[in-house]
Amino acid sequence: MPPVIFWFRRDLRLADNIALSRAVETGRPIIPVYVVDSQDAGGAGRWWLHHSLASLDQALERLGASLVLRSGAPERVLADLAAASGADTIFCNRRYEPESRDQERRLSRLPGIDLVGSDDNLIATPSALRTLSGGYYRVFTPFWKASSALGEPATPLAAPASLDFARHDLPTEPLDSLGLLPREPDWAGGLRDTWTPGEPAALQLIDELAPVLAGYAADRDRPDLDVTSRLSPHLHFGEVSSRQVWHGARRLEAHGAGLAGAEAFLRQLYWREFSAYLLYNFPQLPTSPLRPEFEFFPWSDDEEHLRAWQQGRTGFPIVDAGMRQLWHTGWMHNRVRMIVASFLVKDLMIPWQRGAEWFLDTLVDADLANNSASWQWVAGSGSDAAPYFRVFNPDLQAQKFDPNGDYVRRWIPELAGKSSEFYPNPIVDHGEARKRALEAYDVVKGMRASNAAPVSPVSSSTSEPPCAVATREAR
């Protein structure tokens, strides 16, 4: 019997993996493959990917196989592997980013190879949702209602008890040779201290969700308390499925562990769905404002300001604490992400795309859809975005959400024992910066009336792949 290829992508797990289960059902021997490609670009994400692949390979070895690792353009690598192994079918779970969809399109056109894609990564498949009038949802709440109305996500599948792996002598590249880990300098120490990539650790986090849900409704905006699941990088790489997370939360809700908390938590899970949906239907989301009049915003190109923001030395304690937490751990609390993003876009008037690039490079949970949609949300140029006049005051935000200054002192050691009022040299005056931003937005407002055709959905094949500049190494 000819083997089939199982192409691992953002589904680095064995449990509740729909395409993997379909591959197993064929009864044919399986060749598991991961192809490192141009989408695996961000520095922190590459660190995570390395360890997640190592974890997956271990799990596969316990079942008697090993992962074939390659790098390059997936359609070429997979065509070579199929030819060398005699496989005529490739199973994979779909991805919904423009570049991923192009890959799938090219693969499905290869002669003699059958690409079998499954919808697995999201609860609501993005092509399935339209408004009653046939349009696309642009506002979160109606989207949430409509996707919830589709019914509960499927009950998670168990990991296959056994897998029939193909014997082969296909060339594989050693994990260590793929260059996913940083060297000289090795900046990953804080990441190692903070995270355990891989499916077993991810499943454990779902088991430990109860205290998070109990405190979530009241304290989820408190970076000092950090009542968060920490699931985002695991979800990004598919070490757990969204269905597993959904059912994990609902199960706890049924057992009384925080009723309001579960609802608020699942709402966040659906923001992930909404972002993927927006990217699927508006492939230019990573690079162009959804509201075209924002092309006319008078952005600043002050490199020194950008560097100060990246390095956590803006002189605003809450902003600097967030940027240092990001640098050190590859993660930032969501409330602080909003604060630092508002500061970059509004106080410094630096294009949201610069911030998005930095986040894509430094976040372990960097995700093109979530990142693009969220930055556009902050900038006011996106769907259902924060209104442009909503300018965060960093000090007020700190008072509200880090009332004792614990978060700030944790990440800014020079403030230990001092009040944040003694923190030196803010690079801008917030009051003046706010005024400048509001005046700049008047330009945008003027364009809305006169100019600028609305953005309509376009086919992903016409869009450019996002440009994630690997700036982390250069810092």
Next chain:
DNA sequence: TGAAATGTTGGGGCG
């Protein structure tokens, strides 16, 4: 998933 400016109200000090 704001903040600042402006408006309104009401209690207390005081003539």
Next chain:
DNA sequence: ACGCCCCAACATTTC
């Protein structure tokens, strides 16, 4: 006792 002023507290409007 009463009205006036002050201003904190809260509400509304505006950006």
